Amino acid sequence: MDSRDASSVVPVVPVLDSDAMAAARRRQGELTKPPGALGRLEELSIWLAGVQGTCPPRPFERVRAIVIAGDHGIAELGVSAFPSDVTAQMVANFAAGGAAVNVLARQVGAAVRVVDVAVDSPRPTTVGGVDGTAPPDRYRVRRSSGRIDRTDALSVAEAERAFAVGRLIADEEIDAGADLLVPGEMGIGNTTPAATIVALLCDREPIEVVGRGTGIDDRRWMVKTAAIRDAMRRGRPFAGNALSMLRVVGGADLLALAGLLVQAAVRRTPVVLDGVIVCAAALAAERIAPGARQWWVAGTRSPEPAQAIALGALGLTPLIDAGLRLGEGTGALLAVPLVRAAQATLAEMATFDQAGVSGKSEAVGGLDATDGAAVDVT
Ligand SMILES: O=C(O)c1ccc[n+]([C@@H]2O[C@H](COP(=O)([O-])O)[C@@H](O)[C@H]2O)c1
Numbered sequence: 001m002d003s004r005d006a007s008s009v010v011p012v013v014p015v016l017d018s019d020a021m022a023a024a025r026r027r028q029g030e031l032t033k034p035p036g037a038l039g040r041l042e043e044l045s046i047w048l049a050g051v052q053g054t055c056p057p058r059p060f061e062r063v064r065a066i067v068i069a070g071d072h073g074i075a076e077l078g079v080s081a082f083p084s085d086v087t088a089q090m091v092a093n094f095a096a097g098g099a100a101v102n103v104l105a106r107q108v109g110a111a112v113r114v115v116d117v118a119v120d121s122p123r124p125t126t127v128g129g130v131d132g133t134a135p136p137d138r139y140r141v142r143r144s145s146g147r148i149d150r151t152d153a154l155s156v157a158e159a160e161r162a163f164a165v166g167r168l169i170a171d172e173e174i175d176a177g178a179d180l181l182v183p184g185e186m187g188i189g190n191t192t193p194a195a196t197i198v199a200l201l202c203d204r205e206p207i208e209v210v211g212r213g214t215g216i217d218d219r220r221w222m223v224k225t226a227a228i229r230d231a232m233r234r235g236r237p238f239a240g241n242a243l244s245m246l247r248v249v250g251g252a253d254l255l256a257l258a259g260l261l262v263q264a265a266v267r268r269t270p271v272v273l274d275g276v277i278v279c280a281a282a283l284a285a286e287r288i289a290p291g292a293r294q295w296w297v298a299g300t301r302s303p304e305p306a307q308a309i310a311l312g313a314l315g316l317t318p319l320i321d322a323g324l325r326l327g328e329g330t331g332a333l334l335a336v337p338l339v340r341a342a343q344a345t346l347a348e349m350a351t352f353d354q355a356g357v358s359g360k361s362e363a364v365g366g367l368d369a370t371d372g373a374a375v376d377v378t
């Protein structure tokens, strides 16, 4: 996992289908609407053609929300408004179908899978596999990740395992037919390692990345900022190697998320990104497997400052900005109807020719068919 063995896990990421994207861009210009009038739906539809390799793109049939759960030793410092016990309690709530992610997944016809990679409990708190029949030990890396201000989050072996678990989850889901993945997470304290990773990868100060997480007061904010500072000091020597950095100042959940995001790209499967933790993992994943970001769309804007920094570095702009700061994949699930709308409009709208509508634009200033529409989403 350190520089000597990182090369063994650098996967090759395929590129989007540029012919399908060109066809989608052309078709957008022929549909019965002024050029660019469907705003971000147009750019999204072109991206969908690129990821599916076909124009028009197909409707999504199997959307999967995958909540990666893990605790963090740094929580014992008081960097969160809640105690670590809440992680396991929320995992039980996910299983019972009572959490926000369950409700929002039902709204968009997605199933929720919860994976305990490092919850602070003696035994795994979740069932295993796509259908809940695999041994949960297969996915569990350890009991809570280490306290990153003074120890490594994981050993080298644990980190390799966590990254492999994320890749395994993506493979299992895609093999079972998933055509759109929505990764989320649950873990008290996890905004601290997420902010640390973004600061190190984007060369920012702790004060620029620290956020209020679950809603901390000023006293906890100061403790959290100092924790990020101390963790950054430990992580800085690894800033050139994203895998090692996740091992030292991230955690099992962040590594599993990074593995899942990389493998989704390798398997040509689109992903909707959620809040600050998923985006921190995505930033690291793009460093591990350059080009992986082409396969992701940013679903939601989080008020956490590190998320905006991560997305800026990835060149991604969130589809919605509704003030969500829950995690679990909830913000990303809210964006799924927009992704579906992009597919449906490109696939189902009539062209000017078909509808007998005059398609010649008289816009002053020569409004271009690509204005506001065919922007490069990579
Ligand atoms: O997704 C986000 O941007 C987000 C922002 C703030 C908090 N969270 C969630 O809250 C937990 C982490 O917050 P904290 O304060 O314990 O670090 C974790 O379970 C996340 O899912 C998530």
Ligand SMILES: Cc1cc2nc[nH]c2cc1C
Pocket: 082, 086, 090, 185, 186, 187, 214, 326, 327, 328
């Ligand atoms: C109750 C609760 C639910 C959550 N879901 C994701 N992070 C969370 C943090 C808390 C505290």
